[in-house]
Amino acid sequence: MTTDITHLDAARVAAVLARVAAQRPRVQCLTNTVAQNITANMLLAFGAIPSMAIHVDEVAAMADGAGAILINIGTINAESELAIPKLLEVARDQAKPLVFDPVFVELSPLRQHVAREVLRLRNIVVRGNATEMAALEDTLQAARGHDLTLVTTGKIDRIEGPRGAFSVAHGHPLMTKVTGVGCAAGALIAAACAVESNPALAAAAALTAYGIAGEIAAERSNGPGSFAVALIDALAGIDEATLRARMSA
Amino acid sequence: MTTDITHLDAARVAAVLARVAAQRPRVQCLTNTVAQNITANMLLAFGAIPSMAIHVDEVAAMADGAGAILINIGTINAESELAIPKLLEVARDQAKPLVFDPVFVELSPLRQHVAREVLRLRNIVVRGNATEMAALEDTLQAARGHDLTLVTTGKIDRIEGPRGAFSVAHGHPLMTKVTGVGCAAGALIAAACAVESNPALAAAAALTAYGIAGEIAAERSNGPGSFAVALIDALAGIDEATLRARMSA
């Protein structure tokens, strides 16, 4: 993996966002029930379409025409555990972008096990915070050569993939005070991957837009409740002029 | 089915809303986990009471004293699939109003199958968008004579039932940018059906109030996040004077 950080400018981010808006990719989300609502609303604000099947007998059909797949194990249950292999199969057979979010993997042997299964796939994106990524270190080592794109979100988001590395220094601490904001980031990355073939660039574009929306929302809110509302508004309102103004600041 | 469009005036809508407020019907919702929260909050804003059981061993008991039942298959899983027949049985045996929302039925053979099972019932209300209703066309044809009330929501809502047809031209495009707004419409229709024996009139009253709340909310919001919040506020604040002013506009 390269560690040269590619410079990201507003025009490249705007180009990815414009393709999401034009193509309106559907993202099939197998995600946790806590974050489903904010995830769906962020996808809509981003110009994408959410679908959230879980039934083992339909997840493959639902993923079939989707532009990308998200797997988030925040509230994994017996049924979603069985649905995951079906989604992995669609992702592999159709070379469909897949983002994996290993929520709280550091707390549960079951989640470690599921992560190992998911990471047998090639070309996927893994998004987690520093604690989750550290807890996955051995699994990620074992998957070296799988062309993974690793996205570690935090005060500065670090993105490393086979076709480039990016660093995103946007966002606001309130983003950690609202449940599901991190989980929704994974869905936005998936939406961007549906329209941009370089997953690292897709992730960087999505996280830049999201981080800037967070900065704008923080200026307009009085606490985590109003921040969550303003974040959806701000993401829906992001345009190239805003990106340009904020990215050069 | 008649295609004469009955004129709806503010007094008729207000009369249905007043009965909801007075009787506070409980709506037993088997609905998708994405939309549960906004559905419950919209029911409360409408003056009704939400309950959201899913367990096969209790859905019948929970539906027993409810004023109406909602079945929404947006995140159908193995357990809710088994719970659906129990709810159908209560609806049939107690002649209790039932609203069916065939979310994304166009994407999944499983959902088509479930829809066929549900549509064996008589006298139910089916609410979907144009895509969903089109995907159900064969099933709806096969259920001709079942006294269904069909509610196709969109820019203009079309309502056709055995006892009348209505057209509702209220609402705002932001209603399609917030997840669960359509699903919550089904719950409001169910609440109205609990107090009004003509399902078409009940649906028209609920959708008129909801659409007008959407118009008011759009004037008070800066994007889909603040719109969702304002929509709940506006629905809670609807009164006959507001209906009168907006319906004659």
Place this chain on the structure above:
Amino acid sequence: MTTDITHLDAARVAAVLARVAAQRPRVQCLTNTVAQNITANMLLAFGAIPSMAIHVDEVAAMADGAGAILINIGTINAESELAIPKLLEVARDQAKPLVFDPVFVELSPLRQHVAREVLRLRNIVVRGNATEMAALEDTLQAARGHDLTLVTTGKIDRIEGPRGAFSVAHGHPLMTKVTGVGCAAGALIAAACAVESNPALAAAAALTAYGIAGEIAAERSNGPGSFAVALIDALAGIDEATLRARMSA
């Protein structure tokens, strides 16, 4: 049980809140899918950390390092029913605080059964509204001597435990118009129990802060939608000066 009502002053409440903020206890919530999002956001606003596992094979691991456990049966399903005994075992073996919320127990024999199982445990907190607590009367009688702390929330919250009784007269009627506000109260009590060994005092402190946040939010909102948002903001902003001003009013 004593019926002497202990006086609660702002300093005692603030001391509990300061310990939550300093220790940031994680609360393992097995809670209903309607209330998960607002519960997680209220815990974050309170300074605690939510985790929401449900899988039978991991709930014990997830509860292991948590400061407290919440069991809320609002959308109990076949899987969470099996997960409950695992959580009860962790609570018992590790003497970990546990709050039980018997949502709609009056409507379902299944919920009565589950409540009886949970109430075999000693030293737990039961939080319900007056209807739920009345429906549990026999079960609570049978559990006399189990050192339960009973929290009946309403216009005035009544708290009775082996080490004291409190009465909390804060809050606002809008708190009953937003789904999950009551359920989130149970989570806040659990967070307080993680840092305060007297469950009655913990519950009283949490409900005082929450009720005052409700009073502040009501002054800043236009209906139940904006109230829910303002409630999160207000809870995140509670400090000793605010408590002092509101508690003496």
